[in-house]
Amino acid sequence: MRRVYDFLLQRREAGIFVMIVLFCAVVGLMRPRFLTLDELRIILLLVPLIMIGAMAQMLVIVARHVDLSIGSMLGFSAIVSGMMYRYYPEVPWWTGFFVSVGIGSGLGLINGLLITVFRLPAIIVTLGTLSLYRGLTFIVSNARQIDRQYIPSELKALSQTSPIFGIPWIIFLAFGVALATYLFTMHTRVGRQIYALGSNPVAAPLRGIRVNSVTLMVFTISGALSGLAGILYASRWGFVNPSNTGTGFEFQVIAAVVIGGVSINGGVGTVLGTVLGVLLLGCVSAALPLLGVPGTTQNAIYGAVIIIALLIDRSVRQRGIAALAAQKARA
Amino acid sequence: MPDVPITDVTQPLISARGISKNFATIEVLRDVDLDLMPGEIHALVGENGAGKSTFAKILAGVHRPSRGTLVLNGVPVEIPDPIVAQRRGITLIHQEPISFPDLSVAENLVLGRTGGGPLDLVPWAQMTRDANRLMDLLGVKIDVTRPMRGLSIADQQMVEIARALASDSRLIIMDEPTAPLTPKEVATLFAIAKRLRDEGRTIVFITHRLEEVRVLCDRVTIFRDGNKIATENIADLSDVDIIRLMIGRPLKEYMHKMGAAIGEIALRVEHLTLPGYFADVSFEVRKGEIVGLGGLVGAGRSDVARALFGVAPAVSGSVVVNGKAVVINEPSQAIALGLSFVPEDRATAGIFRSLAVEQNITAAIPRQIAPGGVIRRALETALATDSVKKLRIRLASLRQPIGELSGGNQQKTILARWMLTNPSVLILDEPTRGIDIGVKAEFYEMIGELAAAGRAILLISSELPELLALCDRVLVMSEGRLTANLSRAEASQESIMHAAVPQSGEKAVAA
């Protein structure tokens, strides 16, 4: 039993997978409807935005930083794309992707520049830009919502129509981003350098890693993916609102990432773990209404999840240290 | 591939000409000329602070020389950083190798060598194959797919050597590589070093241990006080010669110990154990006595000191302070019992760099300077001024940040801090490391005076002359255990080193 527990702690992906299965089994026993295909579709529709944001946040946390401005970058790029659709209804529907991702990249680049040029802690910089970008969102939109009629129907269709198995396009997109992130982090040198940087920031420059460019890149990707999530927000919900769109998104994303086994001490974290973390949160969110729990508990759950994940992370580390000491004692 | 042509063995691989280095106002290296030949193992020896490590770091691009030139294969070169050094075929292997603990061994081997855009892919299969080939070449068994975290120091060094081979380094510098190794690991390392030499590479070997120099090296360069003193074939020098050149003055000069009356037991330690660090350590220190604690780096000496002071408490064993059995889990408890501890690493565990000297001096006596909680500035200043006078701390103002003082004066400030607590037991961990030679002598005098005043002193030091000159008794630790308790008469360089080198030590050295 103890060994099973240890195994699940060490192989975090297996651990989360077991948690998802157990959770679904328990909820399924109480509410059989939870285990139907329809419900699976609901769960899957809950996750694409968080999935994309979580990939961004994963890269940032692996590099030993944190990005609190993700939700505001999402909001700003979504509102600008929405306004483009409102003022220039003649542009092709897919233009929004370029606008949104481009703007997101720019905002992320600003974060990265502030952090690298002035050597500031990411937490304070992104707390500042969280507010700054949100404020800009209000200013450019004049605090007006972009209503349904302005969002191109093709864009909205991405969340409703499906190429195969009744699974909407947007879900394929989200998993595509996850796959791309996997390839990037596991199979490119630059991707591995992010892990090296987070694993030992002092040694990184001694090994020829350009710390500033890697950091800049990570924050720019974080912005770009937030921008992508922004345009998909418009697709998924059919509107963009300056005050709601993306608000609190950063906390959901951080919760998903840390429960997925990405270590807040940097250098550790896998795409598979993060995907499972996102799915676990999705299952919980989908189960709540079925179980008659009011929607207002969402935030409390995200908060609890972050704290619990931190405790698990610490427990894993303690075991690692204990194992090292034991190894040393034997030698 | 490094842009270093393979050269004939009669020309030096690299020549240093007039290399000097200043840190702030202190000159740590002065006009060093040295030729390193292909296919030789070249020892750099000298006391701590003699400049040998600084010289090595200049070769490896960690430091840039203040003056002087480096000539590589006949061409003057600049080595501004470790990357360039690597590219020019120079690798420095640190005593505790730097690594990325969360990445695999194979990745650590190749990381940073190249690396470009998002399309620069990691060839995992080939990388693993190459890494395995290098490990086979070195004759070590390390699973290259496992993470670096948890690898023993010896294995980490092997990975570093493999790194050097992967980039086909012609010059491999090892900075005290054997200190943390077991005899068997040392034997493996030596065998590999010799093989690399026979392939025509140059190995620079920095060490404190003369027997290693004799067994392994072809030539030896001796440093003292930032100067190169001599470069000779090892066969042409006896151990006595080398020691004489290293020390440069008769040992007697260190003698400062006054004939203090040795009193009753101030600190008694029995069966102290912290698994993984030290086991079954028992000793006592009497009032007025200076007890040395010698051994190799990593033998557990500092861990015992940290346990006694409650920084990282032991799990079993007993401690008796001034006749009272005590349990110490926090430094504050230790201080209350009359213990003091000057830690090994001044910058991380000693000073408050940006705070005033005055505050640094009074940090351990909050109740004295702030009866009732509010600080009495006048009282504090008076106490600090008094300390500065007594310890002859050189400064411009009590209010200046301690970071502006020289290393020796910073260390005096830490000692001053502890003198104010009026300790009955003082634990000094490498108190003279990184301190100017002149200030060192002052320190020895002070330590002698402290013992004369009836305090018990436990002195941890890696410098044998220091232990021999100052101590009434010398304890020696090896691999976490006490291996010798030598009286002043019994203690000698040989007897201490004999106890310090792990059991089968001679075999390893002879290998």
Added chain:
Amino acid sequence: MTTTGQNPTAVSALDAARPRPTWQVILIRPETMTLALLIIALIAASLLSPYFLDVTYILQSFTLSAEFAIIALVLTMVIISGEIDLSPASAMALSACLFALAYQSGVPMWLSIGIGIGSGLVMGILNGLLVIGLQLPSIIVTIGTLTLYRGIAQVIAGDKSIRLPEWYVGIDKVLIAGLPAPVILFLVASLVLGLVLGTTIYGRQIYQIGTNAVAARHAGIRTKAIKMTLFVMMGLASSIAGLIFTSRLGSVRYDLGLGGELQMVLMAMLGGTYIFGGRGTILGTFLAAWLLVIIATGMTVANLLPATQLTVLGILLIVSIIATNAIYSRTQR
């Protein structure tokens, strides 16, 4: 320093660099910058509108930020000790909700207040245990509890406002010696905390811990105990601020003070607190609080949207931390 009389031994140029002259030391303190900015802001604002020459108007404006300002004072001490707490705005909301719900369900007022303050203490202790007991980084822990406390407030209070009795409402209208009660509270808190941080051994040790926690522990300073008291003080200050906020608004909702952590951190940063610990003063934060009120009120008078103010606050935060870091890296050799 001019007090060269303290200099006990002759200075050798080789051993120690000369200290800076006193005027330079004072002039490049971040608080001096804050004071200068405050004066500039006052002049600019009074040119903008004659209202700013009216002390009563400024005092009334200040009551709108007094709650955050009080918490910012304690936060300054937390940051000096090398930690951070992003959860106080959420803690404020949760304790206010608990207080209001208790009262609504018939608990006597004094006991309800006790519940509110007690919950603040519990939240502070929880933060402290996670950060100090379990040695988790305070940045992430308090992002977690920021979400958690606000979430619990939402769970227990739902989306509705809880009204409070007429007599409890309006602490900001109560004048003591001509000053609104929240302002008085802020002044008292500034004075007390300023003295604690500036003159007591407890305050001294907070700086030492923030400068080098390892060295502090080696010097026998009880680093864990001191940090714990700081987190508990944060919880306490948050709950008291929550009660004042409630009285000013007359009702409580779960989103009370939403996003307030930005303003609190901003006050500390603008006052010259060093984000990496070891430096900063209560005086700086005190001045920064007034500066921020002038700026915010100025923007309101100039009819800027609240959203624009959000933008300005974000920019200010980033600029102030860049400036503070630059000043400290200049003085640090």
